[in-house]
Structures are given as C-alpha cells and as structure tokens.
Amino acid sequence: QKEVEQNSGPLSVPEGAIASLNCTYSDRGSQSFFWYRQYSGKSPELIMFIYSNGDKEDGRFTAQLNKASQYVSLLIRDSQPSDSATYLCAVNEGYSTLTFGKGTMLLVSP
Amino acid sequence: DAGVIQSPRHEVTEMGQEVTLRCKPISGHDYLFWYRQTMMRGLELLIYFNNNVPIDDSGMPEDRFSAKMPNASFSTLKIQPSEPRDSAVYFCASSSRKGFWANTGELFFGEGSRLTVL
Numbered sequence: 001q002k003e004v005e006q007n008s009g010p011l012s013v014p015e016g017a018i019a020s021l022n023c024t025y026s027d028r029g030s031q032s033f034f035w036y037r038q039y040s041g042k043s044p045e046l047i048m049f050i051y052s053n054g055d056k057e058d059g060r061f062t063a064q065l066n067k068a069s070q071y072v073s074l075l076i077r078d079s080q081p082s083d084s085a086t087y088l089c090a091v092n093e094g095y096s097t098l099t100f101g102k103g104t105m106l107l108v109s110p
Numbered sequence: 111d112a113g114v115i116q117s118p119r120h121e122v123t124e125m126g127q128e129v130t131l132r133c134k135p136i137s138g139h140d141y142l143f144w145y146r147q148t149m150m151r152g153l154e155l156l157i158y159f160n161n162n163v164p165i166d167d168s169g170m171p172e173d174r175f176s177a178k179m180p181n182a183s184f185s186t187l188k189i190q191p192s193e194p195r196d197s198a199v200y201f202c203a204s205s206s207r208k209g210f211w212a213n214t215g216e217l218f219f220g221e222g223s224r225l226t227v228l
Contacts, residue, residue, distance in 0.1 A: 043201060043219035044153070088153065096141065096165065098217065102152030 002027045004091050004101035012107045019076040021104050023089030026070070032092040033065055033072045038103065039085045048074060079108045112136070114220035116202050122226045128190040131223045133202030134183055143217060144177055144187050145201040153201070159185065160207075192227045199224050 003026040013019045025033075032051050036044035050056045050063040050072070062075040072091075076083055086103040093099055115134040123129055135142045143158040157167040162179045170177070174193070179185040189196055203217040 043222055044217075045219070046216045049216075096160070097143070097155055097158060099155070100145075100153040 002030070002091065002093060002099045004089055004099050006087075006089050006101035006104045008102060009105040010107045011104055012109065013079050015079060015081060015108055015110050017079050017108075019079045019083065019106055019108070021074040021076075021087050021089075021106065023072045023074075023101055024070055025072070025089075025091045027091070028067075028070065030091045033063070034090040034092075034098065035061075035063060035072075035074045036088040036090060036100070037085045038088060044088055044100075076106075079106075081108045081110050084108045114202055114204050114218055116200075116220035116223050118223055119221060120224045120226075122228065123192055124228050125193055126191040127227075128188065129192045129196075129225060129227075131187040131200050131202075131225070133185045133187070133220060135185070135202070135204030136218055137183070139204035139206045139218070140182075141205045141207065142179060142185050143203040143205075144185070145203060145219075146198045147201060147222075148198045156187070189225075192225075194227045197225055197227050 005024045035048040037047045038044040048061050048063040050065045053065050053067055056063045060077045064073045084107050086105045088103045089101040090098040117132045140161050144156040145153050146156055147153045156169045157177045158165055159179045175189055177187045199222045201219050201222045203219045205217050
C-alpha cells in the first residue's frame with residue numbers, strides 16, 4: 001500500500017521567515033505530487049502541484065521534487081500569519097485518485 | 111458557481127443508529143470521492159465513483175458502510191449501525207476526467223460532515 005509520510009508538527013516560524021515542509025512517499029512509480037492547504041475546520045484546497053524533478057515556483061510558494069530520493073517539499077517565503085494551516089502532501093494513484101499524508105501543521109507567529 | 115455541497119454539516123447520533131450523509135458534486139464533474147478524516151489516520155479514501163459507477167470501494171472499513179450514486183448530481187454514504195469509532199469528518203470531493211488527464215490532481219472538496227457517534 002502506498003504511503004505518504006509527513007512530520008505532524010507543529011512547525012513554528014516567525015512572520016517573514018521561510019517555512020519548509022517536507023514529505024516522503026513509498027511508491028517509486030508515483031508521477032504527480034500535490035500540496036493541499038487545510039485551515040482549521042475547513043476543507044483542503046490545492047495550492048501547488050509538481051511532476052518533474054526540480055523546483056516549481058508560484059508566488060511565495062516553491063515546490064521541490066526529488067524522485068530519486070522520493071522526496072517532495074514546499075517552501076513558503078515571507079511567511080504570514082494567514083499561512084497558519086495544515087499542509088497536506090498528496091501523491092497520485094494511477095490517474096484517478098490521490099493518497100494523502102496526515103499533514104504538517106504550520107504556525108506563523110506575528 | 112456552486113461548489114461541492116454536503117449535508118448535514120454536523121450530525122450527533124447514538125451508537126446503533128443509521129447515519130446518511132449526502133453530497134452534490136460540481137456540475138459536469140464525472141468523478142466523486144468520499145474521504146474520511148481523523149487525527150489518527152488522516153484523510154482516507156473510502157470509495158470513488160466514475161460516471162456514477164463505483165470503481166474502488168476497498169477503503170470502506172466494513173459492511174456497515176455503503177455508498178450509492180443514483181445520478182450524476184447526488185451521492186450518499188450510509189453507516190448502519192453506527193459506532194463511536196466512526197466519529198470523524200467525512201468529505202465528499204469531485205473532479206473532472208479532463209482535469210485528471212491534464213494531471214492537475216485538483217479535487218474539489220465539500221465543507222465536510224462532522225459525525226459524532228455517542
């Protein structure tokens with residue numbers, strides 16, 4: 001069974017700092033990787049996806065993928081208190097479904 | 111546009127009672143997913159449908175759980191009889207085949223149904 005592992009946190013960073021969130025996955029055949037953000041009491045929402053080794057940037061967010069190490073990360077630059085949430089890493093299973101990690105809670109203090 | 115709509119938002123029931131959760135996916139989406147989220151196990155896929163047909167129900171914990179999708183705009187998840195260990199947030203999500211083939215992997219989640227079984 002495919003596994004997606006994340007440190008549960010909480011990861012605490014001061015406002016303006018870089019937050020680094022990490023994820024490892026078990027299936028070498030996985031091709032697509034996603035980061036969802038979930039605010040407390042709310043539903044998950046997609047913020048980034050990455051398919052190729054290397055970095056992908058979108059505003060303050062950068063996703064990094066290393067397939068050889070089976071490692072995905074999300075960097076959040078200039079962290080804001082509004083970034084405080086749980087970040088879920090997800091990996092594709094075939095073309096239809098996603099397997100989610102348990103998530104890392106991020107706390108950004110003013 | 112309306113998103114995925116779930117009801118009820120909160121349900122408190124007693125052990126042994128039947129629980130029915132409802133979901134209306136986004137119009138035009140041909141995939142529908144039921145997930146369960148708990149602190150201990152995270153977000154788990156229970157079952158998913160494609161064009162109203164159940165494709166994979168291997169995540170359904172046991173026979174007490176059943177799901178149906180009688181048409182493209184409605185799905186139910188039923189628990190009978192309910193047990194305290196079923197307490198969780200149940201999310202319905204939908205997506206389009208076109209989206210997945212484009213590999214965006216975007217699932218659109220409803221607000222969730224928080225179930226408490228006493």
